[in-house]
Amino acid sequence: MKKLMRLATVLAMPVLMAACAHPITLKSDLERIPSVQTQQKIPKSVGYYIEPILLASEVTTPGGGGDSVKYFPYQDIEPGFYKVLSNVFKDVNRLKSAQDGEAISKYDISLIFTPMLQTSSSSSSALTWPPTKFTTQLTCKITDKNGQLILEKKIMGDGVAQFEEFAKDHSLSARRATEDLLKKLQNELLESPELRK
Numbered sequence: 001m002k003k004l005m006r007l008a009t010v011l012a013m014p015v016l017m018a019a020c021a022h023p024i025t026l027k028s029d030l031e032r033i034p035s036v037q038t039q040q041k042i043p044k045s046v047g048y049y050i051e052p053i054l055l056a057s058e059v060t061t062p063g064g065g066g067d068s069v070k071y072f073p074y075q076d077i078e079p080g081f082y083k084v085l086s087n088v089f090k091d092v093n094r095l096k097s098a099q100d101g102e103a104i105s106k107y108d109i110s111l112i113f114t115p116m117l118q119t120s121s122s123s124s125s126a127l128t129w130p131p132t133k134f135t136t137q138l139t140c141k142i143t144d145k146n147g148q149l150i151l152e153k154k155i156m157g158d159g160v161a162q163f164e165e166f167a168k169d170h171s172l173s174a175r176r177a178t179e180d181l182l183k184k185l186q187n188e189l190l191e192s193p194e195l196r197k
Helices: 001-020 073-088 101-108 171-188
Strands: 021-023 044-046 060-062 066-070 087-092 110-120 132-144 151-162
Touching: 044 073, 060 110, 073 087, 073 110, 073 171, 101 110, 132 171, 151 171
Parallel strands: 021 066, 044 087, 044 110
Antiparallel strands: 060 066, 110 132, 132 151
């Protein structure tokens, strides 16, 4: 009987291991997002809104070795998103709602940003769980203060890391994807003539 119990435990271990979701973060080093010269900035005050339910949402995607990774995409990316908007525009404010009339009036906000994120991850390793490839897609709707759509941007950030690199930082591919995404977003905003009208 003891042998049967031991065998059942051994057989169950891979199933338990496969069901494991490891926490990682998408937060990137904000110092790696290049600053913008004052003359390049768009002289407008802008706001952004992220629904509370999205800020609190945890996402699980595949890792390696049959395991998964879990993270809070909106919480993790928000500081970098704010940094990019601050680099590009004169002033940035987080809104309490998509039509936060009080803040829009108080700060003379002319553009409102609403980001939506999609993430995916995978690993080429059958033995280690951190993802070797991570992708983050941002769809950002930009409206005027009356809710009229001005522009919609879709940007993809990719991050890759190998075992030798992520041994001390299990979030490395995710961090790199965020950094790639934010740098692309900043360039796209600076080069969009619609935002300077």
